[in-house]
Amino acid sequence: MSHKGNPKRFQNKIIELAVDKDQTLLPFLLEKLSNRSRNSIKSILTRGQASVGGHIQTRxxxxxxxxxxxxxxxxxPAAGTHLQGLTILHEDDDLIVVEKSAGxxxxxxxxxxxxxxxxxxxxYVREKHPTQRIxxxxxxxxxxxxxxxxxxxxSIQQKLQNHWKDIVLERTYIALVEGEVKKKAGSITSWFKESTTHLVxxxxxxxxxxxxxxxxxVLKSNRKYSLLEVNLETGRKNQIRVHMKxxxxPVVGDKKYGTNNRVxxxxxxxxxxxSFKHPRTGEVLRFLSKMPKVFLKPFA
Structure with a gap:
């Protein structure tokens, strides 16, 4: 029987599902709750609404x-912590990957x-394991x-930071900048310094x-704005913002580096x-976050 037609039917109710074979949690839930979308089931896990043997499991x-x-x-949600401006995309024993909101x-x-x-x-992690750290x-x-x-x-933090160039395979940003960038693709190289006022x-x-x-x-442009896909070869503080200046x-809305534009x-x-290689398993993981729709506003 489908539960989609009446979402209030299960409000604050608990259902119990029996495991009859060796498998992992997400595939099990996809199989047992086949009427729900994959994203819906991932959300159930992220929000701490699934537990195994009485212990909340998000992995x-x-x-x-x-x-x-x-x-x-x-x-x-069973978990008490309400994450504001954060969505968990992936969690395992070593890592948490999140999507962060602006602000x-x-x-x-x-x-x-x-x-x-x-x-x-x-x-969030201490709610499940009081000694856990981030x-x-x-x-x-x-x-x-x-x-x-x-x-x-x-140990995982140190491995990631010490071998960042080898472990990270791709870091791609979307940047909305002022003006029409005439050169459709290019590279910028310079040497960064920082002032006493922390301006790079x-x-x-x-x-x-x-x-x-x-x-x-350049992905899109007009006379006033350009939408760029930006790839970082190095990861310096404020790198894209400084190089666009x-x-x-300059990046739209970047008062620190040259514009008051609030379009x-x-x-x-x-x-x-x-995208990166998992520091313990070596598995290649790739995470995507959709560009905010507001970035297309100047081109409407």
Whole structure:
């Protein structure tokens, strides 16, 4: 019998599903709840609505054995933590991959300590395992949205950071910039330095700072704006923002690096793709985050 027709039917109810063979949690739920979409079932896991043997499980690859009982709580999520501005795309014993909204800090500042991606994820993992921790691998600027990676073990964090160039296979951003970028594809190379006021700037002199290399191609443009696909060869602080300023096409909404343009009401930068080799298993993982529709507003 389909449950789709009456979503309130299972509000705040629990159903129990018996496991009759060795398999992992996501395929099991896809099979047992065949009337629901894959995204719907992933959401059930992300929100902490699935438990095995009384313990909440969010891992897609959590192993099930014959005789296990899987409980699904429909309605209010079982987990107490409500993630604001974050969606979990993947979680295993070593990593959490999330999609971050624009406006959310990665880590605390003097002004904002609690509503950060780091703080929320720390609360989230400790709800299930009180001694669990989260470790920052890389950051997205507050007003940049998209895919981010966190480690759940210090050793995993160190491996990712020490071998970042070898482990990360692709980092692709979408950037909405001012003006018509005439050259349809190109690369920008400079050496980054930072002022005492924490403003990053470019030096054209080789080895005068940290080398930064950015590749771009134009996806769409008119006389006032260009939409770019940007690939990072290096991962320097504010790299795309600085390089776009360098070529005379600052990122829309980027007051720090040269424009007060608020045509989309936010910074025009989105981390669209992150692909990497799992630091423990070697498996290639690739995560995508859809470009916010508002980025197309200047072309309507």
């Amino acid at each position: 897609h690859n959590f192993p099930l054995r014959p005789g296990d009982k899987v409980q699904i709580r429909f309605g209010t 959310l800090l990665t880590i605390a500042t003097d002004k904002e300590k609690e509503r950060t991606a780091y703080h929320q994820l720390m609360d 470790f920052i691998v890389h950051r997205l600027d507050r007003d940049t949205s998209g895919v981010m990676l966190f480690a759940k073990k210090k 700037y470019s030096s054209p002199k080789p080895n005068d700072g940290k080398k930064a290399v950015t590749h771009y191609k 360098d070529i005379g096409h 989309i009401g936010r910074l025009g930068l989105h981390a669209a793709v992150l």
